Amino acid sequence: MKHLSEEQLIAYQDGESSGRDAVAAHINLCAECKAELIRLAEMLAAYRALPVPDPGEDYGRRVWQQIAPRLEEKRSHWWQMLLEPRRLTAARLVAALLLVAFLAGRVSKRVTPSVGEVTTTATADAARVRERVLMLAVGEHLGRSEMVLMEIANAAPESASVKQVNLSSQRRRAEELLDENRLYRQTALQEGDTGIADVLDELERVLLDVAHSSGNVTPAQFKSIRQRIDDDGLLFKVRVLTKEIERRENTEKRGPAESGSAKVERNNQA
Amino acid sequence: MNESVESVRAADAIAIERTLAGDRDAFRVLVERHSATIFRLAYRLTGNHHDAEEIVQEAFLRAYQKLEQFASQANFATWVYRIAANYTIDRMRQRKQEDARRQAPSAETSDDVEQDPLRQIPDIAPTPERLTQSVELRTQMENALQSLTPAERTAFVMRHCDGCGIEEIAAALKSNSSAAKNTVFRAVHKLRQTLQPQFAPRATARAMGTES
Numbered sequence: 001m002k003h004l005s006e007e008q009l010i011a012y013q014d015g016e017s018s019g020r021d022a023v024a025a026h027i028n029l030c031a032e033c034k035a036e037l038i039r040l041a042e043m044l045a046a047y048r049a050l051p052v053p054d055p056g057e058d059y060g061r062r063v064w065q066q067i068a069p070r071l072e073e074k075r076s077h078w079w080q081m082l083l084e085p086r087r088l089t090a091a092r093l094v095a096a097l098l099l100v101a102f103l104a105g106r107v108s109k110r111v112t113p114s115v116g117e118v119t120t121t122a123t124a125d126a127a128r129v130r131e132r133v134l135m136l137a138v139g140e141h142l143g144r145s146e147m148v149l150m151e152i153a154n155a156a157p158e159s160a161s162v163k164q165v166n167l168s169s170q171r172r173r174a175e176e177l178l179d180e181n182r183l184y185r186q187t188a189l190q191e192g193d194t195g196i197a198d199v200l201d202e203l204e205r206v207l208l209d210v211a212h213s214s215g216n217v218t219p220a221q222f223k224s225i226r227q228r229i230d231d232d233g234l235l236f237k238v239r240v241l242t243k244e245i246e247r248r249e250n251t252e253k254r255g256p257a258e259s260g261s262a263k264v265e266r267n268n269q270a
Numbered sequence: 271m272n273e274s275v276e277s278v279r280a281a282d283a284i285a286i287e288r289t290l291a292g293d294r295d296a297f298r299v300l301v302e303r304h305s306a307t308i309f310r311l312a313y314r315l316t317g318n319h320h321d322a323e324e325i326v327q328e329a330f331l332r333a334y335q336k337l338e339q340f341a342s343q344a345n346f347a348t349w350v351y352r353i354a355a356n357y358t359i360d361r362m363r364q365r366k367q368e369d370a371r372r373q374a375p376s377a378e379t380s381d382d383v384e385q386d387p388l389r390q391i392p393d394i395a396p397t398p399e400r401l402t403q404s405v406e407l408r409t410q411m412e413n414a415l416q417s418l419t420p421a422e423r424t425a426f427v428m429r430h431c432d433g434c435g436i437e438e439i440a441a442a443l444k445s446n447s448s449a450a451k452n453t454v455f456r457a458v459h460k461l462r463q464t465l466q467p468q469f470a471p472r473a474t475a476r477a478m479g480t481e482s
Contacts, residue, residue: 010458014429043462044430050411053319055309060302067301067327071334074292136280179299180281186293187284 004033013040057172130191132252138184138196139245141177145203146238148173149229152210155222165222167215174210181207199241202232278303282346289337297337301330304347308354314427315358317412325361329354348438355424355442362420414464418457425450426457 004012004026012023027034056062148170155165185200209225217225229235281299288296308329312322333340333350340349415423421443428434428442440450 006459006462007455010455014454040458040462043465044458046407047411047461048431050408052310052313055306055323059309060305063305063323063326063330064298064301067331067334068294068298070331071294071297073294074290074337133280133283136277137284140274140277140281176302179295179302180285183284183288183293183296183299186288 003030004036006036009033009037009040013037013044061175128252131193132249134184134187134191134193134196135245135248135252137180138188138200139242139249141180141184142238142242142245144173145177145181145207146235146242148177148210149206149235149238152225153229153235157219163219164216165219167210167213167217167222167225171210171213171215174207178204178207178211196241199237202234203238206232206234278347279345286337286340286346289334297330297334300333300346300350304350305330307347308350311351311354311427311432312358314431315355315424316362317415321361325354325358328357332357351432352438352442355428356444359420359424359443362423366420410465414461417464418460421445422453422457422460425453426461429454430458 004023008019008023011018012020012027027037151170152167155167155170157163157165181200181204185197185204188194188196188200206225206228209228213221213225282303285296285299289300305326308326309322312325312329313319316322316325329350332353333346336353340346418426425439425443428439429436434442436447436450436454439454440447443450443453445453
């Protein structure tokens with residue numbers, strides 16, 4: 001019997017579809033080729049099992065601290081970018097690529113009609129996709145923020161003899177959430193979605209308090225943070241907005257009929 | 271809570287837009303979200319913590335500088351991964367050239383270096399990381415990986431560790447699909463040849479297909 005070549009075995013192990021059935025049939029009949037395939041799989045498994053050190057939870061933050069001083073401020077403005085043909089072309093791909101559509105959306109919203117590249121339909125599509133992108137990102141962000149707020153609301157000193165409350169984990173996550181929160185608040189404002197922007201603004205103040213705390217907060221500091229959450233009814237507002245975003249996403253999945261009405265409703269509620 | 275792929279891409283899109291609009295700090299969100307993935311790739315490619323950290327920094331610096339070119343790309347994570355892979359190949363090649371020059375000042379030029387196994391001296395200096403788990407296997411594997419060219423090692427890691435598609439590997443290697451596929455195959459073949467007997471092919475003739 002002619003054995004399989006190493007190339008055939010590697011291709012089979014790699015999931016290659018061409019001639020797969022014939023190779024599989026041979027392997028099932030030939031003990032030698034089967035053993036060879038197992039040796040190959042073991043080698044790959046041994047490689048994958050090699051440990052890769054964990055760079056740590058704050059690794060991204062450290063990378064940013066190292067590179068930030070070396071990043072030059074970008075001078076480009078939206079009106080320069082919209083003149084780039086690539087972006088105008090990208091405006092037509094709204095349905096295909098979420099990311100491209102989002103970036104292109106800025107172009108189609110701001111481009112002057114005389115350019116003639118972007119149709120009214122494309123503009124409406126792009127606006128819808130931009131809103132969907134914002135909803136997706138904010139929905140995820142609110143979910144993570146709610147968890148931090150919940151944990152703070154339920155936090156207490158570790159024992160009767162300790163007065164301070166340990167918010168180290170919440171502080172680290174609040175730091176991470178702050179950057180995103182600012183981005184989404186600014187984008188929501190830019191999109192005219194003041195309902196979202198207002199809730200994010202209130203959330204940002206609490207996140208700032210937590211992020212700037214020492215991690216081990218005194219009873220007075222803890223009371224102040226909790227007070228801010230309670231006074232603003234922040235947890236409730238976050239949950240309402242999360243529900244509203246879920247409803248919007250479901251509506252969008254059924255059909256993109258609604259456009260500005262939900263935004264107006266949200267703005268009025270806030 | 272795990273973020274969905276779609277929501278990560280949505281979040282990335284917003285960060286990219288604001289960075290391009292002149293908000294430098296918006297780029298921080300991208301760095302913080304994707305650094306660990308790039309670190310794992312860089313470590314797999316170099317086997318060295320310090321090198322991996324330098325590669326991560328350089329990859330994000332380059333991504334920032336080229337961000338205006340990103341609009342036609344679909345996924346920031348894939349894009350910065352490719353930048354890192356590409357930069358690592360160049361860096362490893364350059365290092366091999368420098369090593370070769372140090373060892374034989376009047377030797378042949380760079381193109382020959384990668385092809386010559388004698389020039390590929392493995393670095394077997396033990397580090398605390400290397401002493402963890404199966405020391406012997408790890409050392410053998412590290413040595414075997416050192417015998418690969420930068421392109422082979424990158425193709426192998428991308429395919430068999432990160433599960434990248436051939437097209438993606440071809441883009442990182444700046445070659446075509448067929449060449450990328452061959453590079454992956456060559457990498458696996460060389461590793462098996464170099465590694466301990468239980469992983470090695472049963473006969474060199476196997477590559478051609480043989481009668482039993």
